[in-house]
Amino acid sequence: xxxxxxxxxxxxxxxxxxxxxxxxxxxxxxxxxxxxxxxxxxxxxxxxxxxxxxxxxxxxxxxxxxxxxxxxxxxxxxxxxxxxxxxxxxxxxxxxxxxxxxxxxxxxxxxxxxxxxxxxxxxxxxxxxxxxxxxxxxxxxxxxxxxxxxxxxxxxxxxxxxxxxxxxxxxxxxxxxxxxxxxxxxxxxxxxxxxxxxxxxxxxxxxxxxxxxxxxxxxxxxxxxxxxxxxxxxxxxxxxxxxxxxxxxxxxxxxxxxxxxxxxxxxxxxxx
Numbered sequence: 001x002x003x004x005x006x007x008x009x010x011x012x013x014x015x016x017x018x019x020x021x022x023x024x025x026x027x028x029x030x031x032x033x034x035x036x037x038x039x040x041x042x043x044x045x046x047x048x049x050x051x052x053x054x055x056x057x058x059x060x061x062x063x064x065x066x067x068x069x070x071x072x073x074x075x076x077x078x079x080x081x082x083x084x085x086x087x088x089x090x091x092x093x094x095x096x097x098x099x100x101x102x103x104x105x106x107x108x109x110x111x112x113x114x115x116x117x118x119x120x121x122x123x124x125x126x127x128x129x130x131x132x133x134x135x136x137x138x139x140x141x142x143x144x145x146x147x148x149x150x151x152x153x154x155x156x157x158x159x160x161x162x163x164x165x166x167x168x169x170x171x172x173x174x175x176x177x178x179x180x181x182x183x184x185x186x187x188x189x190x191x192x193x194x195x196x197x198x199x200x201x202x203x204x205x206x207x208x209x210x211x212x213x214x215x216x217x218x219x220x221x222x223x224x225x226x227x228x229x230x231x232x233x234x235x236x237x238x239x240x241x242x243x244x245x246x247x248x249x250x251x252x253x254x255x256x257x258x259x260x261x262x263x264x265x266x267x268x269x270x271x272x
Contacts, residue, residue: 001026004150005054007074007081008064009036012121013094015128016064019154021045030054051075055084060147064094064121067239068101076108087113090143092150096120096172098243099165102138106164115143118164119151120171132156136174138167172244179237180261181215182226183268188216189224199224230269237262238271 003026006017018040021027027045030053031037037047048054051074055061061081063071071093075081081091091109093102093116106116117139127133135155137144144160151158161170188211192202203220206212222228241262248255266272 002059002146002150003028003057005030005048005058005061005081006064007031007051007054007061008066008094009040010064011125012128012133013062013064014039015125016062016094016121016133016154017045018043019128019131020062020150023153025150025153028054028057050079050084051081052079052084055081055089056086058085058089060090060092060150061085062092062094062150066095068095068097071095071097071101072105075105082109082112082114085109085112085114089114090147091116092147093118093168094121096175096240097168099138099168099247102165102168115140116164117143117147118167119147120167121155122171122174128154135159136161136167136170138162138169139164169244169247172240172247175237175240176244176262177258178215179241179265180258181213182219182229183261183265185213185216185219186224186226186268189219193224226265226269230271234266234269234271237269238266241266 004020005028007030009017009029009031017027017029021043028048029037029040029045030048030051048057063074065071065074075091091114102116102118109116117137119135119137121133121135123133131154133155135151135158137158137160148158161167189199189202193199207217218229245259248259263272
């Protein structure tokens with residue numbers, strides 16, 4: 001029997017952990033705030049007293065915390081998950097972070113005989129509850145195969161994209177394209193308004209046409225502007241665009257359109 005530890009019980013991580021426990025997989029949880037664990041009182045999930053204790057009790061540890069520093073702190077800091085894990089264990093990074101963060105973690109984990117898999121997700125809490133998260137996986141074949149039954153409790157599809165870090169790069173590419181699409185959607189609705197076409201009706205037409213996109217639907221539901229999206233997700237989009245921008249620049253990878261358009265979106269949001 002595999003025991004799965006889970007840290008990061010937020011709006012997305014919480015439903016993911018619940019899906020694991022409800023699938024009959026032995027589950028161990030840790031959270032800084034006790035009230036975060038209250039929704040699991042009626043589940044079979046157990047509670048660890050520390051990240052190290054969770055690591056000691058788990059074969060696979062899933063991290064769904066906010067950013068790079070959080071991943072490294074909870075995994076490799078004093079009393080972190082890695083200090084308690086046994087040889088053969090696996091750490092899964094569900095957070096969206098720089099791929100180098102996963103590589104750095106993997107180097108430290110290897111010293112203890114522990115593998116690292118990166119598996120950022122997309123879809124939000126509702127998709128997690130429904131078991132339809134998109135899971136983008138990077139890592140060696142053997143640890144990925146071990147993790148697949150866990151991933152399939154909350155993910156569909158689950159896509160193995162290549163070596164460690166490739167899941168993170170893919171997630172960032174998805175997010176930079178979404179960010180770019182926000183600018184083109186808002187600009188199109190604004191252009192239509194200037195030309196005498198009602199923005200609500202225009203959005204209704206486009207969402208049924210060949211130019212539809214998830215970004216356009218979000219802009220339309222927000223009244224045709226980026227203001228609400230900026231307040232809700234602007235800082236996350238800024239982080240992700242900055243990450244992929246830096247990765248592309250460092251590798252010399254060309255981008256003629258998507259990065260510059262994503263930056264335009266951030267400027268329209270007042271973030272650059």
